[in-house]
Amino acid sequence: MHLVYKHQPGKQHLELSVLLFSISLLTFSTAVFASHTRLIPSEALSNEPIQPLYSHEPLDPKKIKLGRSLFFNPRLSRDNSISCASCHHLKKGGTDNQRFSTGVGRVTGKINAPTVYNTHLNLAQFWDGRAHNLTEQVSGPVENPLEMASSWPEIIQKLSLDNNFIRQYQSIYNGELKARNLINSIAEFEKSLTTLNAPFDRYLASDNKAISQQAKKGYAIFKSYGCSACHQGANIGGNMYQKMGIMADYFSERGTAITETDLGRYNVTKDEYDKYTFKVPSLRLAVLTAPYFHDGSVKTLESAINKMAHYQLGREISSAEVQLVIAFLKTLVGKHKELTLPATE
Ligand code: HEC
Ligand code: HEC
Known part of the structure; x- marks a missing residue:
């Protein structure tokens, strides 16, 4: 049994182990079912490139x-x-x-x-x-x-x-x-707009059944291809700037003229190095937010993933693997009272 809530008891005494075990059961259920608590990854999953979302505190x-x-x-x-x-x-x-x-x-x-x-x-x-x-x-x-x-x-x-x-x-x-x-x-x-308790976050907090085998395979692909080098952390993005088109020229292959907004972070810094770089978008709600990319030019998630593999990693990804990555991305959607979750298939 892993402790998953932030109030983890410190050193354990043998005499207290029974008591601690029941506390851990209690805190486990609090962490999984209360929407405002912070999930802490189980020991086994604490070194993952992706970590559970946490709410901004305190708020008025x-x-x-x-x-x-x-x-x-x-x-x-x-x-x-x-x-x-x-x-x-x-x-x-x-x-x-x-x-x-x-x-x-x-x-x-x-x-x-x-x-x-x-x-x-x-x-x-x-x-x-x-x-x-x-x-x-x-x-x-x-x-x-x-x-x-x-x-x-x-x-x-x-x-x-x-x-x-x-x-x-x-x-x-x-x-x-x-x-x-x-x-x-x-x-x-x-x-206050944090989508907590996503199935994937519950999985990280040691609820092994929170996501399907397909999603687990998709996550493995996501890591092995190197997507998590850029899409990482609690928001699975949002914590760095990266160039769009590292391994191939996205803009010349897009087929439409380069616009000022395509220059990305260069518009802020005027540093040549920042041309075509953007804040890496969060993938937390990517399944809900088509169309994709800063230029909104990509209509489907399948196509966005294909292009990412090609332009950012110099690899071609099979359509079966893309579907598994999508199964993984679906598990990243957490809950918020303003958000209506799509019906699960
Ligand atoms: C006409 C449509 C429109 C309206 C109205 C609008 N937004 Fe936006 N919002 C956008 C667009 C487009 C961007 C991206 C702009 C950019 O990155 O240069 C954006 C970006 C943002 C971001 C940045 C998110 C991120 O990850 O970088 C936040 C936060 C946001 N808007 C909040 C608001 C708030 C709050 C209001 C009302 C005060 C608002 N928006 C009104 C279209 C809109
Ligand atoms: C080198 C960094 C990097 C790597 C590696 C990378 N991405 Fe991205 N990703 C980005 C950037 C930057 C953008 C925004 C590009 C733009 O808007 O022009 C993005 C955009 C996306 C989007 C669209 C999100 C939106 O809201 O528009 C998806 C989906 C995505 N990436 C998935 C993946 C997947 C899956 C992989 C692995 C196959 C991957 N990315 C690998 C940096 C990266």
């Missing part, structure tokens, strides 16, 4: 509630037509499943929308990492002319007419509405 429930109401509030956009949730559908995986999103005035964006789930674990925000954290990130879409095309003074003017909102706001922050506090509450809500 009142701020989360206010931030959630702002996330769904179209008054954050210039013409009151779209909210954050218009492009980040929380029920469906935190994206809009479009190649490029549609902003205010039906203008089309230039880059694929990533999920808003689990982003507090990423080393920075956006594909090119131009926002250091979620607080910096929030102003991006609000002021982006291709997205919400608004400004904080404009938003504050609109929200000032809403007495309910002001009452809710003043139960947390003092005084009049301030951009910094609105941003703080949205960031707090974003930090």
Whole structure:
């Protein structure tokens, strides 16, 4: 029996072993069934490149509630037509499943929308990492002319007419509405979007039956091909920048002209070395967030995996192996009360 909860008893005394065993049974069931606890990998699996997701703590429930109401509030956009949730559908995986999103005035964006789930674990925000954290990130879409095309003074003017909102706001922050506090509450809500207790995380925490044999084979392939050199850690991505097209030229073979957004992290650093590099995306919800890649050019997960093997690893992967990797990726989807899980086949 492995202990899987973080409050692991220290040195064990023989006399206490019976007691400890029953405690471990108890903590095991807490870790597996309570959605807010942190799963700790069993000893055997603690050196894996992938680790269980953990929630951001502590968080303020009142701020989360206010931030959630702002996330769904179209008054954050210039013409009151779209909210954050218009492009980040929380029920469906935190994206809009479009190649490029549609902003205010039906203008089309230039880059694929990533999920808003689990982003507090990423080393920075956006594909090119131009926002250091979620607080910096929030102003991006609000002021982006291709997205919400608004400004904080404009938003504050609109929200000032809403007495309910002001009452809710003043139960947390003092005084009049301030951009910094609105941003703080949205960031707090974003930090609460962690998809916990995925079958794969339960497997890591020694529940050997939590995933199928197919998924276990898929995970072995994922590691042996070298996918986990880049997609790793608790978010299975999000912790490094990597070039798109290490072993072959993705952009010339794509067949469409190179755009400014294709330059990736170079746009932030102006360092030649950073051309075509992107924050490695998280694969936690990849089964829900088609289409794929920063350019949204790839419609299916099968094709994304084929291209990854080819461009990042210089290998061709068989379709049987791709299916096993997909069986593995399906086990990475955890639970969150905003997310509707797809029916299992
Ligand atoms: C018009 C569609 C649209 C709207 C509205 C929108 N987003 Fe986004 N969001 C995107 C796109 C596209 C990106 C990727 C931009 C980039 O990387 O350059 C993105 C990126 C993000 C990221 C970064 C995720 C990561 O892994 O890097 C977060 C977090 C996020 N949005 C949250 C929000 C919040 C909060 C709001 C509301 C204030 C919002 N978005 C409004 C389309 C949208
Ligand atoms: C050298 C680093 C590296 C390796 C190795 C790698 N990837 Fe990636 N992966 C990336 C980067 C960078 C992106 C984003 C590329 C882009 O958007 O242009 C990405 C994107 C993806 C996506 C699309 C995610 C999304 O939300 O758009 C999937 C799926 C994926 N990788 C799976 C895999 C699999 C499976 C393997 C192994 C066969 C693998 N990757 C190997 C770096 C890597």
